[in-house]
Amino acid sequence: MRVLVFNCGSSSLKFRLLDMPAERELAGGEAQRIGPPTALPSQIVYRVGDQPATRIEPMANHADALSAVMRLLGETPGMVPEAVAHRLVHGGSRLDTDRQVDEAVMRDLEAVRDLAPIHNPPAIDTLQACRSAFPDLPQVVVSDTAYHRTIPVSAATYALPRFMREDLGFRKYGFHGISHQYVVTQAAAMMGIPLERFHAVSCHLGSGGASLCAVQGGRSVDNTMGYSPLQGLVMSTRSGDLDPGLTLRLLAHHGGDADRVESYLNRKAGVLGLSGRSADIRDSLNPSGSIPVQERAQTTSQVYLWRLRKYLGAYLTVVGRADAIIFTDTIGECVPDVREAVCADMECFGVRMDARLNRTVHPPCDVAAVDSRVRIWVILTNEELSIARSAFRVLAPSCAA
Numbered sequence: 001m002r003v004l005v006f007n008c009g010s011s012s013l014k015f016r017l018l019d020m021p022a023e024r025e026l027a028g029g030e031a032q033r034i035g036p037p038t039a040l041p042s043q044i045v046y047r048v049g050d051q052p053a054t055r056i057e058p059m060a061n062h063a064d065a066l067s068a069v070m071r072l073l074g075e076t077p078g079m080v081p082e083a084v085a086h087r088l089v090h091g092g093s094r095l096d097t098d099r100q101v102d103e104a105v106m107r108d109l110e111a112v113r114d115l116a117p118i119h120n121p122p123a124i125d126t127l128q129a130c131r132s133a134f135p136d137l138p139q140v141v142v143s144d145t146a147y148h149r150t151i152p153v154s155a156a157t158y159a160l161p162r163f164m165r166e167d168l169g170f171r172k173y174g175f176h177g178i179s180h181q182y183v184v185t186q187a188a189a190m191m192g193i194p195l196e197r198f199h200a201v202s203c204h205l206g207s208g209g210a211s212l213c214a215v216q217g218g219r220s221v222d223n224t225m226g227y228s229p230l231q232g233l234v235m236s237t238r239s240g241d242l243d244p245g246l247t248l249r250l251l252a253h254h255g256g257d258a259d260r261v262e263s264y265l266n267r268k269a270g271v272l273g274l275s276g277r278s279a280d281i282r283d284s285l286n287p288s289g290s291i292p293v294q295e296r297a298q299t300t301s302q303v304y305l306w307r308l309r310k311y312l313g314a315y316l317t318v319v320g321r322a323d324a325i326i327f328t329d330t331i332g333e334c335v336p337d338v339r340e341a342v343c344a345d346m347e348c349f350g351v352r353m354d355a356r357l358n359r360t361v362h363p364p365c366d367v368a369a370v371d372s373r374v375r376i377w378v379i380l381t382n383e384e385l386s387i388a389r390s391a392f393r394v395l396a397p398s399c400a401a
Helices: 062-074 103-111 120-133 146-150 162-166 177-191 244-253 258-267 270-275 281-285 291-319 329-334 336-343 355-359 383-400
Strands: 002-008 013-019 024-032 043-048 051-056 083-088 139-143 200-205 210-216 219-223 324-328 375-378
Touching: 002 062, 002 120, 002 383, 013 062, 013 383, 024 062, 043 062, 062 120, 083 120, 083 383, 103 120, 120 139, 139 383, 146 177, 146 219, 177 200, 177 210, 177 219, 177 324, 177 375, 177 383, 200 291, 200 329, 210 291, 219 291, 244 258, 270 281, 270 291, 281 291, 281 336, 291 336, 324 329, 329 336, 336 355, 336 375
Parallel strands: 002 083, 083 139, 200 324, 324 375
Antiparallel strands: 002 013, 013 024, 024 043, 043 051, 200 210, 210 219
8 A cells, every 4th residue: 555644844744655564665755845935946856766856846835735635646666655644733622533524523633723723734735635525535544642552641731620521621631742653663573572461661853842741561651742742851942841930931922922922832842942053962962152051052062951851851760660761853862962961870670771872873872871671762753654554444344445
């Protein structure tokens, strides 16, 4: 089955065509600069087989991008998809499993449109455009929150009045589930441990968002993100954990302007807010400039790493006898200083890193010392493949019938 995976951003559309269940990539790429005109024209950067290329395409919206991608794939024999899978960032309580799309699912999608105002609307609009243009193609929606549906009530429940929890849906949902599920599955397979017996802490450390996931028996039992992706770790521009009283004071200070406060906490806080210069933690780990600039960079890196170490220690306790710690995404895969600092002095949990291996890593790779009870894996994430796997699981029974 040829499964076409779409991963929507606010102004981009990543795509990948995979032959399932062989998991062979046939084509892939990204439609860039979708929407209002920018200094550079909108374009599709892609590859079909091993041939990379770029095509200038006017794309006023994601429906235009979808049409352009489908035309592009149709130019090469054997590249026409037999099914389409879409990533949804926030499925809420309505979409807590991967689902084949029908009218009932479309109603559920509209109900969760505003839960992730930057990511959900373009994904839903692309899905709707795809249904209209290609009504005979089966489609599956895969939610980033679905993997975390196994988080127990004790971890998912906020200490709030009942009407807030039940009527307003205030609970922990967790995010980055597609990535966490992929690397956990990969690590278990490489260690030869059945997934249902695999315990780990997965560290998705991106150059933008970041989260840790506690995993027992291959299932998510906690995630540092919560009702929204704002909770948890210090991220590039997100604050992570805050005292709610601080948020209330900010609201009062800005005359109750919730949008302004949300913008501060999501787009101007985190590493950017701490350093005052850069949203990339790599710039604070290796700072240059005046002494005050270097001092701010040192504070930034210390705060960033402290939050990481605190949650890693907590999640190792939650997991119990962990088999592995897994690092993935841009910072987790490419910055050995972060991995080394986070795992330092964790012998009490059975964690010891091989510093030389950590510096010369070629993922997938285990960088733990020989005598470390807990293995330390660096694994390249592959969200599109994970989405294709989920879509194939949903569709395979109906195809067989």
